Amino acid sequence: MNQPTKKKKVTIKDVAKHAKSSMSTVSMVVNGKGYVSDIKRKEVLGAIRQLGYVPSAPARSLASNRTNNIGFILRESHFTLSEPFYTRIFLGAEFEAKNQNYYVLLATVADDYEREADTPRLLKERNVDGIIIAGKVNSELLMEVEDSGIPFVLVDYQYKSYPSITIDNRNGSIEAVRYLMEKGHKDIAFLGSDIRHPSISDRLEGYQLAMLKAGHQDTKSMTFIDEDKSPTLQTGFDLGMRILGGKRKPTAVFCANDALALGLIKYAKQKKLKIPEDLAVVGFDDVEGGKFSTPQLTTVRVFKEQMGELALRLLAELLDDIPTLNSKFERSNHMLTVPAELIIRESA
Amino acid sequence: MNQPTKKKKVTIKDVAKHAKSSMSTVSMVVNGKGYVSDIKRKEVLGAIRQLGYVPSAPARSLASNRTNNIGFILRESHFTLSEPFYTRIFLGAEFEAKNQNYYVLLATVADDYEREADTPRLLKERNVDGIIIAGKVNSELLMEVEDSGIPFVLVDYQYKSYPSITIDNRNGSIEAVRYLMEKGHKDIAFLGSDIRHPSISDRLEGYQLAMLKAGHQDTKSMTFIDEDKSPTLQTGFDLGMRILGGKRKPTAVFCANDALALGLIKYAKQKKLKIPEDLAVVGFDDVEGGKFSTPQLTTVRVFKEQMGELALRLLAELLDDIPTLNSKFERSNHMLTVPAELIIRESA
């Protein structure tokens, strides 16, 4: 069928000729711009189908001064995380990009990013119309993107009041802590790390709010945080020692994320504690591993794909609305929050 | 510093003028083609630096008929696997792509891929110079890529005798089984699934070879395979029942990959078996989770980043060597195998 012969590329010119029309008309129907009579449109569409015409991306870019590429910037360590969190956000963005006819160029950056030296090529070459930045990244990078003038949106992170998609961490946390309380727990601890990540500090805040509201003044002695560590299994395991080694042992722990929760559970099991009987544990994120852990993890679900999708859509809207990039009004409309949802399984 | 002013784009023309040279000369020094005198080159380079010239990707593409993009095709389920296996391969390719000045466009495809309907846009639009296909994918896709005439290489998969980068699964497996034998094990079982993936069937073969060589004729009663399942934790867990429920219980199990091994361990622990005392377990892949499991997983390491890097490099070479895509000679030179390495930890 599809002979791998050196078939000549079909151009817009061929289509125009075939449809007895002009290149501009073809261009208009392809791009859905301007008015073309129904008859002409049909003829053109027919010619396109018959000839198998596919527009050339580079030619379009060159002529229109748009790349139709979106950059997706992510810390390398976030990309290779065993729990596919950002990967799923990326996937959501990719999915929506297909709908919107964008290509997404992924650029991973080192954790110790340095301006200039590590500038992603897509930024240097300005080979994107807009950028999505996922998760916490070096502020050098942020400033660099900001200076570039290329529109961008953040996902699961915030910077000044630039457009962003964030999780409703506070309410998700409140819900989790309340659930624990309903189960009769009073001594509820918080376990966290990398507290400078806004998602994590918001989760702490939610915890504090819920505790205060329930009349527990002293949350401080019950919060265990290793600020300098990233929130991984290992960190959770290590913090487990501190939590369970103190004199005032909690009966429940709300963890800043699933990895920490899983690490804590691992430690607790090693100490022969029964979960949830001896210690109830709730995580946050709803990561793959939580479904397969023993016991299965009770957690707060984050809609990762949806976040990516929203980010792409928001960015696409920005690109359409502000070609001159000047309207700084209504910025707050561009800071979206997606709800999180408590998922009750076995660990609490 | 970097004013976000509407600075006019610096073009090759500006550089030529500034360097008192011509556009073609500038082009040549940028691309390192043809001969340019040292003096001219220096002048041009100086002008480029001073003006901050960055070539326009689309203009280049249009003029040269190369996109400078590489497509990376991957099954969606492989991308979101909790164990970042293919993700790391991708990262390796991405890394090498930077060196070679390619952008890599990631396209994830559904597991139930259908020709035409699901054709990745990068293929349809021919917006890539070459393609990397990672892991086992639908044969429809393979045929479609083949028909497109776009050069491609496979990673961790094979198709006809197209260029590929594969793991030395057989020798890795032999090494693992031999290690188990050295430890005194005789009843060594094999645990696997999705046996149609060449990597997995090769691992089985390695197992069989090693067993035979050691005088164990009957490997059949010791191989446990669920062909229709993918090699996940869950499958490993489920197969655990069969392995440990039979009358002839193995003292060691060589698993087709880490996920299966981890699932098996989970089941065995639940059955109060001690690992490795009661049951020794070896995996394959050396995935993140194995380092944090209890006990830590003994496994065969696969150099994932390196595989991606090799794939990109191989593809880049193909693209340079055969612009007309005709030489089908020496294909076997293009089927690379990377060694695997036994990593001894705690589970065996």
Place this chain on the structure above:
DNA sequence: CTGAAAGCGCTTACAG
């Protein structure tokens, strides 16, 4: 070894 010129395949004012 270097420069002038055509051409890559589109989009976009601009006439009509």
Place this chain on the structure above:
DNA sequence: CTGAAAGCGCTTACAG
């Protein structure tokens, strides 16, 4: 509402 033409920023023969 539709067509002719310029121009996007490069690369690549082709003269010199």
